[in-house]
Amino acid sequence: MRPTALITGASRGLGAAIARELAPGHDLLLGARKEDALKPILTELEAAKPFPVDLTDHAAVAAAVKGIDRLDVLVHNAGIADLGTVAETSAEVWRNTMEANVIAVAELTRLLLPALRAAGGHVVLINSGAGLRANAGWGPYAASKFALRALGDALRHEEPTLRVTSIHPGRIATDMQREIVEAEGGEFDADQFLTPETVARAVRTAIDTAPDGHPTEIVLRPIAR
Template sequence: MRPTALITGASRGLGSAIARELAAGHNLLLGARKEDALKEILTEIEDAKPFPADLTDHAAVAEAVKGIDRLDVLVHNAGVADLGTVADTPAEVWRNTMEANVIAVAELTRLLLPALRKAGGHVVLINSGAGLRANAGWGPYAASKFALRAFGDALRLEEPKIRVTSIHPGRIATDMQRAIVEGEGGTFDADQFLSPETVARAVHAAIDTAPDGHPTEIVLRPTAR
């Protein structure tokens, strides 16, 4: 029986790259807020199924997971990156960032724990270099990623039959990164960043680690060019 993987934020960027990377060996559930956003990737991966839900709407998420009684892989890729200095960032941005990047992850994981336990599953958290070091102007995002790392550490200890891997990539050449660079006043150059495919292969390698190994953290940085 082919393993089943649920990937959040799968409509574009890193999420769709992870979907392509895992497609050959997994039955895929691909997450996005709206099913329409998944049209392109679902056309490309014909046997994949949509998992449409606003992950910050906990009632909707509880409804969406009904019927998932076994899950081998859960990849938490969805998230937001609202940047700004502490002086210029209001409470709403902090709250929304934590809601999307931490609380939504915790709740979806909690709801799917019975299915993950049944499969002896694997939770992959797409974190960030910002989850290891906070830089000026990145306070809310870094705080959420530090919290996400703590969540993964706690989950790993509480659920010894489930593997939990935190992936900490440097900047990735995605549309989100383009917006960040332009917001910083820079010029986007994809060659200066990790490709989504490189990070997706790291996710696949973690999942394919032999059962006697537990890949707890993977840190990736762009190669100096």
């Protein structure tokens, strides 16, 4: 029986790259808020199945995971990045960021723990360099990624039959990154960033690590060009 992997935020960018990387060896469930957003990647990966749900709607998530009795890999890739200084950032932005980047991850993981335990599964958290250090203007996002790292650390201790890997990439050449650079007043140059494919290969490397090894953290930085 082929292992099953669920990837959130899989409609484009890094999530789609991870889906392509895992497709040869896994049955895929691909997550996005709306199924329409998944049409391109589902057309490309014909055997994959959609997992359309708003991850911040906890009742909808609980309904969506019913019937998943065994899950080998859970890749948490979905998230948001609203930038701003502490002085500029409202409580609503802080709440929305923590809800999307931490609470939704914790709840989906909690609901899928029986399926993950049944498979001796692997949880992969797509974190960030901002989960290791915070820079000016990145407070809410960095706080959420520090919290995500803590979630992974706690889960690793609490669930010894599972593997939990935090991936901390530097900036990745995606549409989200283009929006961030524009918000910073810069000019987007994809050559200055990691490719989604490079990070996706790191995810697969973690998953493919032999069972006697536990890859707890992977840190990637783009090479200056």
